[in-house]
Amino acid sequence: MMVGYLLARAGVDVIVLEKHADFFRDFRGDTIHPSTLQLMYELGLLDEFLKLPHQELREIRGIFNGHPVPVADFSRLPTHCKFIAFMPQWDFLNFLAAQAKRFSTFTLHMQHEVTDLLFDNDRVVGVRAKTPDGDRDFRADLVIGADGRHAITHERANLELQEFGAPIDALWMRLSKRAGDPPQTLGFFKHGKLLVLLDRGDYFQVGFVIPKGGFDEIKQRGLTALHHDIVEMAPFLNDRIHELDDWSKIKLLTVQINRLKKWCRDGLLCIGDNAHAMSPAGGVGINLALQDAVAAANLLAAKLKTRPVSVSELEEVQKRREWPTRVIQATQVFIHRRVVTGRSSGDDGKLPLFARLFIWFPFFRTLPARLIGLGPRPEHIHSPKAEVSI
Ligand SMILES: Cc1cc2nc3c(=O)[nH]c(=O)nc-3n(C[C@H](O)[C@H](O)[C@H](O)COP(=O)(O)OP(=O)(O)OC[C@H]3O[C@@H](n4cnc5c(N)ncnc54)[C@H](O)[C@@H]3O)c2cc1C
Secondary structure, eight states, X not given: OHHHHHHHXXXXXXXXXXXXXXXXXXXXXXXXXHHHHHHHHHTTOHHHHTTSSOEEESEEEEEETTXXXXXXXXXXXXXXXXXXXXXXXXXXXXXXXXXXXXXXXXXXXXXXEEEEEEEETTEEEEEEEEETXXXXXXXXXXXXXXXXXXXXXXXXXXXXXXXXXXXXXXXXXXXXXXXXXOOOOSEEEETTEEEEEEEOSSEXXXXXXXXXXXXXXHHHHOHHHHHHHHHHHOGGGGGTGGGOOSGGGOEEEEOOOEEESOSEXXXXXXXXXXXXXXXXXXXXXXXXXXHHHHHXXXXXXXXXXXXXXXXHHHHHHHHHHHHHHHHHHHHHHHHIIIIISSTTSOTTSSOOHHHHHXXXXXXXXXXXXXXXHTOSSOOOOOSOOOTTOO
C-alpha cells in the first residue's frame, strides 16, 4: 500500500491487488514507529493521521521476572514524533488507501488474489489473479511482490530463500481490558517465557511465545495449565483468564526468519516480509517493510514514470535495504536465543544482567530506541510528487 501510494503520487499508474475483502486482520501488530510517523510528516499527512484513535508510547518498559525495566526511550530520537503510535494496522492501511485514492493514477482492487505470475520468456510481465468475477490477468512494467511471508510471487519466480530458523511460535488470543490495568509494555518476561499485550482499547491482543512446535504439548496439558502459565506472568489477568474457555479462541502463529538471496528478477521486485520474513521480536517488521517501500519508490518512481526498469536498477533496492534487514534479523535471532528461550532470562527470578544495565545506565536505552523506533538506515521521502496527480 505504501509503495503504491508513493508511486501513484509520483504519477505512475499503479494497481494494488489485495486478496482479502478488507484489512481487518488481527495478527500484524499495531506499531506505527517514529520513522513511519516521520514519513507521514514528510508527506504532509501527519496531522490528519494522528486524528485516528491511537496511543502514544514514549518509553517502552518490559516486566522482567516481575520487575519493570525501562528498555527504550524515544525522547531523544531525531524525529518529529518521539513516540510509537499504537494503532490497529487496519486503521493505518485504510488511511493510506483513502489518501492514495485521491490520486487518479491509483487503483485498489480488493478480493483479488494473485495466483500466478505472467512471463514473456524470462521477464515477468504481470500477474494472474482470482477475483469475484473469475480469473483476470494484469499486465505491468513492474510487479512489486509485497505479499508477505507466505508470498506466492517469490515462489513462482523461483527466488531462493535462506531460512535462519526461529525457535519460537506465538499463541494469539484476546482478553478484555479493565479499568486500572497497567499501561502498554514491551512484554512480560519470566523464566524464559514471554507474554505480550497489545492494548486495543477495550481488549488486549495477547501474544504468548511458546517453543516452536510446542502447541500440541500445550494442548495436551490442557487449558487450565495454559491459564496458569499466562497468569503467572501477568497476575492482573487472573479475573478474566476464563474468557479463554475454548481452543478455538487461541490461534497458533508460526514465526519465521528468512531472507531471499535475490530480491528481484526481470520485471519483479520483492519487498517487506516477502523478501525477508520477520519475527515479532522487537516489533519492527512493519517498519522494515515500510522502509523498503520508501526506498523502492525513491529509487524507481521517476524512472517508472517514463519506462520499464532494468534488473540492475531493481538490484539497487536490495543493495540499499539488505544491510538494515541483516542487522535487524541478526538482532532478532539474538533475542530468540538469549532472551526469549531463556539462556539469560534470569531463571532464578532475579533480573538478568542486560536488564540491570538498562536501569543503571539510561544511555543504554537509546540504542533499542533507535533500533526499534527508526531502524538502521532510516529512509526519507525523495520520490517526486506529480504536479497534476490529484
Ligand atoms: C505474531 C506476529 C506479531 C507481529 N507483531 C509485530 C508488531 O507488533 N510490530 C511490527 O512491526 N511487526 C510485527 N510483526 C511482523 C510484521 O507483521 C511483518 O513484518 C509485517 O506485517 C510485514 O509487512 P508486509 O507488508 O511485508 O506483509 P503483510 O503485512 O503480511 O502484508 C501482506 C499483504 O499481502 C496480502 N496478500 C498475501 N498474499 C496475497 C496474494 N496472493 N494476492 C493478493 N494479496 C496477497 C495479504 O492479505 C496482506 O494484506 C509480527 C509478526 C508476527 C508473526
